[in-house]
Amino acid sequence: MGVGIEVNNLNAWYGTNHTLQDITLHIPANEATALIGPSGCGKSTFVRCLNRMHETNPIAKVTGEVKVGGQDIYSETSAVEVRRRIGMVFQRPNPFPTMSIYDNVASGLRLNGFRNRRVLDEVVERSLKNAALWDEVKDDLKKKSGASLSGGQQQRLCIARALAVDPEVLLMDEPASALDPVSTAKIEDLIFQLKVQYTIVIVTHNMQQAARVAERTGFFLNGKLIEFDSTHKIFTNPTDKRTEDYITGRFG
């Protein structure tokens, strides 16, 4: 099951660049939450703070509190542990090029020392089914490289890989921005199904996409969270003038 995320006074820097300023928001469990805003507004940095990927950059710094399912991920656990609980799908599909489809999906478990063949088989099948890729690849799971799939399939493979370690939260950083409309539609369908089991946070440039898949939407601008509310409210009756300007296409 998914868990909720509580973010309090989160600040993040790249070098001297203050990319996130005093972000406070509560992301409810088992819902899709969309984050929108122009390029460079900090929304990607924000999701990278939620699974501590932000700190993999040596010049990055972060302060504040992020509680996932009540546990402070910065003080009460390790980065490795956090990333096992919070899966991430990146902007560009990034399957491991030397691994087969099967090995890609199994990689999260295997690299953490899990070896039971029968359980791995089950997990791989379930994850690929959950990522709506099973029917397309079941015949050459071990023969084909993950890199030989099409872009859309690769992205679903990456989703399956993230699901295989059984996370509670799934972070998606513009998961469809490198894909064609058909593949995008498949990913969006998938988000609907995945909400039942996982809490989803999706960064998107595409406002229609946010409106289609998310219950709640947050609008970021220049490192600040301008407005966070139900998607319906954000797109029909935003409180802040800047949100309205952005969603009506007056800038950004």
Place this chain on the structure above:
Amino acid sequence: MATQLNSSTLNRRWRWFTNHLATVLAVASTILVVAPLIAIFIDLVVKGTSSLNLNFFTKIPAPVGEQGGGMANAIVGSAVLLGLASLLGIPIGIAAGIYLSEYGRGSKLSNVVRFTADVLNGVPSIVMGVAVYALVVVPAKGYSAFAGGVALGIMMIPTVARTTEEMLLMVPHSIREAALGLGVPNWRSMISITLKTAMPGVITGCMLAFARVAGETAPLIFTAFGNQFWSTALNQPVAALPLQIYVYALSPYDEWHRLAWAGSLVLIVLIVVSVALVRFVTTRGVLKGAS
């Protein structure tokens, strides 16, 4: 209208001409590069095969004045020396390459290491022989296979380290992020993902280093010394193909000259075969569509 047409045909002819000129130049350069290699190989085959027989691979060198004899001990000796060198040079080289690309990026120490590796790469091999003579042979009070392996191994380190570094840097950042994002510890992601993705290139680097030292004579003169008899003991002088070729080629005897040609041919073929074998074994598991 007429002049316009004229200039466009002129243009087309000029383009045709430059295009074909470039092709001819490229082909000519290719031939120039490959020709010496092929010439050497043909020469070796012509002069070497006549003295190649079973004895060459099974007998040790015959005493001066006697007919026959072979280089069996030198072939085995070379294998021992190269095995030792690889055991020493490849792990240290790869570890140094990993440090340079993954951990020490931009640090002072990594710049020192990189600079040292480049200098080491340029050190003449005879100097390496003298250095190992002073560091290993003198304290051990004798020439040995071990000292030869050390000399060759040290010569492998810079090539292996620098190619490993370059190959690791070519692994896309997104792949490392994918591994970290799955909750894989840094060291594990380094070994199982980054290094594994870069492996074909790393192996090429190791093979380059291997092939380079396989033909080295100078560093062995002061270390492995050479041996006319069977010996695989690591603390004793050991024969090596390049050494044996060197000794035979400088000798006044025709018989030995022929054996030197045969030895050269065998050395080249053994290097090519071992490099091809490693390539074959390490790329067999590669999947369709993997880049």
